[in-house]
Amino acid sequence: MKLRFTKMHGLGNDFVVLDGVRQSVQLDAELLRRLGHRNFGIGFDQLLLVEPSDTAGVDFRYRIFNADGSEVGQCGNGARCFARFVHEQGLTDKTEIAVQTARGVIYPRLEQGGNVTVDMGVPRVAPAEIPFVAAEEQLNYPLDVAGHLYDISVVSMGNPHAVQVVDDVESYPVGKLGPLIEHHPRFPERVNAGFMQIVGRDEIRLRVFERGAGETLACGTGACAAVVVGIRRGLLDPGVLVHTHGGDLTIRWAGEGQPVLMTGPTATVFEGTIEL
Numbered sequence: 001m002k003l004r005f006t007k008m009h010g011l012g013n014d015f016v017v018l019d020g021v022r023q024s025v026q027l028d029a030e031l032l033r034r035l036g037h038r039n040f041g042i043g044f045d046q047l048l049l050v051e052p053s054d055t056a057g058v059d060f061r062y063r064i065f066n067a068d069g070s071e072v073g074q075c076g077n078g079a080r081c082f083a084r085f086v087h088e089q090g091l092t093d094k095t096e097i098a099v100q101t102a103r104g105v106i107y108p109r110l111e112q113g114g115n116v117t118v119d120m121g122v123p124r125v126a127p128a129e130i131p132f133v134a135a136e137e138q139l140n141y142p143l144d145v146a147g148h149l150y151d152i153s154v155v156s157m158g159n160p161h162a163v164q165v166v167d168d169v170e171s172y173p174v175g176k177l178g179p180l181i182e183h184h185p186r187f188p189e190r191v192n193a194g195f196m197q198i199v200g201r202d203e204i205r206l207r208v209f210e211r212g213a214g215e216t217l218a219c220g221t222g223a224c225a226a227v228v229v230g231i232r233r234g235l236l237d238p239g240v241l242v243h244t245h246g247g248d249l250t251i252r253w254a255g256e257g258q259p260v261l262m263t264g265p266t267a268t269v270f271e272g273t274i275e276l
Protein backbone atom coordinates (compact mmCIF):
# COMPACT_ATOMS: atom_id res chain seq x y z
CA MET A 1 0.00 0.00 0.00
CA LYS A 2 1.38 3.45 -0.95
CA LEU A 3 0.91 6.21 1.63
CA ARG A 4 1.30 9.90 0.68
CA PHE A 5 2.77 12.05 3.46
CA THR A 6 3.95 15.62 4.07
CA LYS A 7 6.93 16.41 6.32
CA MET A 8 6.42 19.61 8.35
CA HIS A 9 7.72 21.31 11.47
CA GLY A 10 6.78 23.97 13.95
CA LEU A 11 10.01 25.49 15.31
CA GLY A 12 11.86 22.23 14.64
CA ASN A 13 9.25 20.05 16.39
CA ASP A 14 8.77 17.83 13.37
CA PHE A 15 5.80 15.99 12.00
CA VAL A 16 4.71 13.55 9.36
CA VAL A 17 1.22 14.69 8.31
CA LEU A 18 -1.14 12.21 6.65
CA ASP A 19 -4.24 13.13 4.64
CA GLY A 20 -6.83 10.71 5.96
CA VAL A 21 -9.56 12.52 4.01
CA ARG A 22 -8.52 11.49 0.50
CA GLN A 23 -6.64 8.31 1.37
CA SER A 24 -7.46 5.41 3.67
CA VAL A 25 -4.92 5.21 6.52
CA GLN A 26 -4.65 2.23 8.88
CA LEU A 27 -2.16 2.85 11.70
CA ASP A 28 -0.95 0.68 14.55
CA ALA A 29 1.76 1.29 17.17
CA GLU A 30 4.33 -0.87 15.36
CA LEU A 31 3.82 0.96 12.03
CA LEU A 32 3.98 4.32 13.81
CA ARG A 33 7.29 3.40 15.45
CA ARG A 34 8.63 2.23 12.08
CA LEU A 35 7.55 5.42 10.28
CA GLY A 36 8.93 7.54 13.11
CA HIS A 37 12.35 5.90 13.19
CA ARG A 38 15.07 8.45 12.32
CA ASN A 39 17.15 5.85 10.42
CA PHE A 40 14.80 3.13 9.21
CA GLY A 41 11.73 5.31 8.62
CA ILE A 42 10.79 8.87 7.70
CA GLY A 43 11.43 10.20 11.22
CA PHE A 44 9.18 12.45 13.30
CA ASP A 45 8.47 13.65 16.84
CA GLN A 46 4.76 13.18 16.17
CA LEU A 47 2.56 11.91 13.34
CA LEU A 48 -0.61 13.90 12.61
CA LEU A 49 -3.57 12.17 10.95
CA VAL A 50 -6.12 14.55 9.38
CA GLU A 51 -9.61 13.08 9.09
CA PRO A 52 -13.09 14.31 8.13
CA SER A 53 -15.20 15.64 10.99
CA ASP A 54 -18.40 13.90 12.00
CA THR A 55 -19.50 16.86 14.14
CA ALA A 56 -21.63 19.77 12.89
CA GLY A 57 -19.73 23.06 13.03
CA VAL A 58 -16.36 21.29 13.15
CA ASP A 59 -14.30 21.19 9.94
CA PHE A 60 -11.84 18.34 10.60
CA ARG A 61 -10.61 15.87 13.19
CA TYR A 62 -6.91 15.48 13.79
CA ARG A 63 -5.27 12.65 15.68
CA ILE A 64 -1.81 12.88 17.21
CA PHE A 65 0.68 10.03 17.72
CA ASN A 66 4.07 10.26 19.43
CA ALA A 67 7.16 8.61 17.93
CA ASP A 68 6.77 5.77 20.48
CA GLY A 69 3.37 4.94 18.95
CA SER A 70 1.23 6.39 21.79
CA GLU A 71 -1.85 8.41 20.82
CA VAL A 72 -2.21 11.69 22.73
CA GLY A 73 -4.81 14.39 23.27
CA GLN A 74 -3.15 17.56 22.03
CA CYS A 75 -0.18 19.02 20.13
CA GLY A 76 0.34 22.78 19.87
CA ASN A 77 3.02 22.99 17.15
CA GLY A 78 1.08 20.29 15.34
CA ALA A 79 -2.12 22.35 15.42
CA ARG A 80 -0.35 25.16 13.54
CA CYS A 81 1.08 22.74 10.97
CA PHE A 82 -2.35 21.07 10.63
CA ALA A 83 -3.91 24.44 9.70
CA ARG A 84 -1.26 25.13 7.05
CA PHE A 85 -1.58 21.56 5.71
CA VAL A 86 -5.34 21.60 5.12
CA HIS A 87 -4.95 24.94 3.36
CA GLU A 88 -1.97 23.96 1.18
CA GLN A 89 -3.62 20.65 0.26
CA GLY A 90 -6.82 22.42 -0.81
CA LEU A 91 -8.90 20.62 1.82
CA THR A 92 -10.37 23.97 2.92
CA ASP A 93 -10.20 27.64 1.97
CA LYS A 94 -11.10 28.79 5.49
CA THR A 95 -8.48 30.75 7.43
CA GLU A 96 -10.15 30.06 10.80
CA ILE A 97 -10.66 26.32 11.25
CA ALA A 98 -12.50 24.33 13.91
CA VAL A 99 -10.72 21.04 14.53
CA GLN A 100 -11.67 18.22 16.88
CA THR A 101 -8.84 16.66 18.87
CA ALA A 102 -9.06 13.80 21.36
CA ARG A 103 -9.44 16.41 24.09
CA GLY A 104 -11.83 18.99 22.61
CA VAL A 105 -12.17 21.42 19.71
CA ILE A 106 -9.41 23.98 19.07
CA TYR A 107 -9.40 26.90 16.63
CA PRO A 108 -6.27 27.59 14.56
CA ARG A 109 -6.29 30.83 12.55
CA LEU A 110 -3.94 31.40 9.60
CA GLU A 111 -2.47 34.91 9.66
CA GLN A 112 -0.74 37.11 7.09
CA GLY A 113 2.99 36.37 6.90
CA GLY A 114 2.71 32.67 7.65
CA ASN A 115 2.10 32.69 11.39
CA VAL A 116 -0.77 30.71 12.89
CA THR A 117 -2.61 31.63 16.11
CA VAL A 118 -4.40 28.81 17.93
CA ASP A 119 -7.03 29.09 20.65
CA MET A 120 -5.73 26.12 22.65
CA GLY A 121 -8.68 26.05 25.05
CA VAL A 122 -8.85 26.50 28.81
CA PRO A 123 -5.98 24.94 30.83
CA ARG A 124 -6.88 22.44 33.55
CA VAL A 125 -4.99 22.18 36.85
CA ALA A 126 -7.07 19.73 38.92
CA PRO A 127 -4.89 16.65 39.61
CA ALA A 128 -7.56 14.29 38.26
CA GLU A 129 -7.57 16.16 34.93
CA ILE A 130 -3.81 15.91 34.39
CA PRO A 131 -3.91 13.03 35.63
CA PHE A 132 -1.60 13.36 38.66
CA VAL A 133 -1.74 11.56 42.01
CA ALA A 134 -2.17 14.19 44.78
CA ALA A 135 -4.19 14.48 48.02
CA GLU A 136 -5.50 17.92 47.01
CA GLU A 137 -5.08 20.59 44.31
CA GLN A 138 -2.08 22.86 44.99
CA LEU A 139 -0.31 25.61 43.06
CA ASN A 140 2.86 23.53 43.26
CA TYR A 141 3.86 20.13 44.58
CA PRO A 142 7.10 18.64 45.96
CA LEU A 143 7.94 15.71 43.65
CA ASP A 144 10.46 13.14 44.88
CA VAL A 145 12.62 12.11 41.94
CA ALA A 146 15.48 9.70 42.70
CA GLY A 147 15.68 10.97 46.31
CA HIS A 148 15.63 14.70 45.49
CA LEU A 149 12.56 16.95 45.89
CA TYR A 150 11.62 19.14 42.90
CA ASP A 151 9.03 21.94 43.05
CA ILE A 152 6.64 21.27 40.14
CA SER A 153 3.28 22.57 38.97
CA VAL A 154 0.91 20.52 36.82
CA VAL A 155 -1.26 21.68 33.90
CA SER A 156 -3.25 19.88 31.20
CA MET A 157 -3.64 21.53 27.79
CA GLY A 158 -5.42 18.36 26.72
CA ASN A 159 -2.14 16.62 27.46
CA PRO A 160 -0.28 16.44 30.77
CA HIS A 161 2.61 18.78 31.73
CA ALA A 162 4.81 18.93 34.83
CA VAL A 163 6.59 22.32 34.86
CA GLN A 164 9.38 23.60 37.07
CA VAL A 165 11.26 26.91 37.24
CA VAL A 166 15.06 26.61 36.97
CA ASP A 167 17.81 29.25 37.19
CA ASP A 168 19.67 28.32 33.99
CA VAL A 169 17.73 26.16 31.54
CA GLU A 170 20.73 25.57 29.26
CA SER A 171 22.91 23.94 31.91
CA TYR A 172 20.04 22.09 33.58
CA PRO A 173 20.23 18.23 33.34
CA VAL A 174 17.06 17.92 31.20
CA GLY A 175 18.29 14.72 29.56
CA LYS A 176 18.77 13.03 32.94
CA LEU A 177 15.73 14.38 34.84
CA GLY A 178 13.28 14.41 31.91
CA PRO A 179 12.77 10.65 31.59
CA LEU A 180 12.59 10.21 35.39
CA ILE A 181 9.74 12.74 35.52
CA GLU A 182 8.08 11.41 32.34
CA HIS A 183 7.77 7.96 33.93
CA HIS A 184 7.17 9.09 37.51
CA PRO A 185 4.55 6.84 39.22
CA ARG A 186 2.45 9.87 40.24
CA PHE A 187 1.64 10.37 36.52
CA PRO A 188 -0.45 7.31 35.56
CA GLU A 189 -0.47 8.35 31.86
CA ARG A 190 3.16 9.62 31.97
CA VAL A 191 3.84 13.36 31.51
CA ASN A 192 5.69 15.99 29.45
CA ALA A 193 8.42 17.55 31.64
CA GLY A 194 8.90 21.32 31.20
CA PHE A 195 11.87 23.36 32.48
CA MET A 196 11.50 27.15 32.29
CA GLN A 197 13.88 30.01 33.08
CA ILE A 198 12.26 33.38 33.83
CA VAL A 199 14.04 36.06 31.77
CA GLY A 200 11.48 38.78 32.57
CA ARG A 201 7.77 39.14 33.35
CA ASP A 202 7.11 38.87 29.57
CA GLU A 203 9.90 36.46 28.51
CA ILE A 204 11.03 32.93 29.35
CA ARG A 205 13.39 30.26 28.02
CA LEU A 206 11.91 26.77 27.86
CA ARG A 207 13.08 23.20 27.31
CA VAL A 208 10.62 20.28 27.27
CA PHE A 209 11.36 16.58 27.57
CA GLU A 210 8.27 15.30 25.78
CA ARG A 211 6.32 12.20 26.72
CA GLY A 212 6.83 9.61 24.01
CA ALA A 213 9.37 11.65 22.02
CA GLY A 214 12.20 12.86 24.27
CA GLU A 215 13.51 16.43 24.29
CA THR A 216 12.16 18.27 21.24
CA LEU A 217 13.35 21.58 19.78
CA ALA A 218 10.01 23.13 20.75
CA CYS A 219 6.75 22.08 22.41
CA GLY A 220 3.62 24.18 21.82
CA THR A 221 1.45 22.79 24.60
CA GLY A 222 4.56 22.88 26.81
CA ALA A 223 4.92 26.61 26.15
CA CYS A 224 1.23 27.13 26.98
CA ALA A 225 1.58 25.09 30.19
CA ALA A 226 4.75 26.91 31.28
CA VAL A 227 3.17 30.36 30.81
CA VAL A 228 0.04 29.28 32.72
CA VAL A 229 2.25 28.08 35.58
CA GLY A 230 4.32 31.29 35.56
CA ILE A 231 1.21 33.52 35.59
CA ARG A 232 -0.47 31.45 38.34
CA ARG A 233 2.73 31.70 40.43
CA GLY A 234 2.70 35.52 39.94
CA LEU A 235 5.97 35.48 37.96
CA LEU A 236 4.65 36.38 34.48
CA ASP A 237 2.30 38.89 32.80
CA PRO A 238 -0.54 37.84 30.43
CA GLY A 239 1.61 38.03 27.25
CA VAL A 240 4.90 36.09 27.13
CA LEU A 241 7.63 35.53 24.53
CA VAL A 242 8.81 31.93 24.85
CA HIS A 243 12.30 31.12 23.55
CA THR A 244 12.78 27.45 22.62
CA HIS A 245 15.77 25.80 20.94
CA GLY A 246 13.79 25.83 17.69
CA GLY A 247 12.67 29.48 17.88
CA ASP A 248 10.09 31.75 19.51
CA LEU A 249 6.41 31.39 20.38
CA THR A 250 4.05 34.08 21.73
CA ILE A 251 1.66 32.84 24.40
CA ARG A 252 -1.20 34.86 25.89
CA TRP A 253 -3.47 33.92 28.79
CA ALA A 254 -5.92 36.30 30.51
CA GLY A 255 -6.30 34.06 33.58
CA GLU A 256 -8.54 31.45 35.18
CA GLY A 257 -11.32 30.15 32.93
CA GLN A 258 -9.84 31.82 29.85
CA PRO A 259 -8.33 30.05 26.81
CA VAL A 260 -4.60 30.10 26.09
CA LEU A 261 -3.65 31.67 22.73
CA MET A 262 -0.47 30.50 21.00
CA THR A 263 1.10 32.21 17.96
CA GLY A 264 4.01 30.89 15.95
CA PRO A 265 5.36 29.82 12.54
CA THR A 266 4.98 26.65 10.49
CA ALA A 267 7.03 25.09 7.68
CA THR A 268 6.43 22.47 4.99
CA VAL A 269 9.70 20.66 4.24
CA PHE A 270 8.86 18.02 1.61
CA GLU A 271 6.18 15.64 0.34
CA GLY A 272 6.63 11.98 -0.38
CA THR A 273 5.10 8.55 -0.65
CA ILE A 274 6.09 5.47 1.32
CA GLU A 275 5.43 1.81 0.37
CA LEU A 276 3.98 -0.08 3.35
Ligand SMILES: N[C@H](CCC[C@H](N)C(=O)O)C(=O)O
Pocket residue numbers: 013045046066072073074075076077078159160192210211212213216218219220221222
Ligand atom coordinates in the same frame (compact mmCIF):
# COMPACT_ATOMS: atom_id res chain seq x y z
N1 LIG B 1 4.47 14.66 23.52
C1 LIG B 1 3.15 15.24 23.75
C2 LIG B 1 2.39 15.40 22.42
C3 LIG B 1 3.05 16.43 21.49
C4 LIG B 1 3.07 17.81 22.10
C5 LIG B 1 4.04 18.81 21.48
N2 LIG B 1 4.79 18.36 20.33
C6 LIG B 1 3.37 20.15 21.21
O1 LIG B 1 3.77 20.89 20.30
O2 LIG B 1 2.43 20.49 21.99
C7 LIG B 1 2.35 14.31 24.68
O3 LIG B 1 2.67 13.11 24.75
O4 LIG B 1 1.40 14.81 25.31
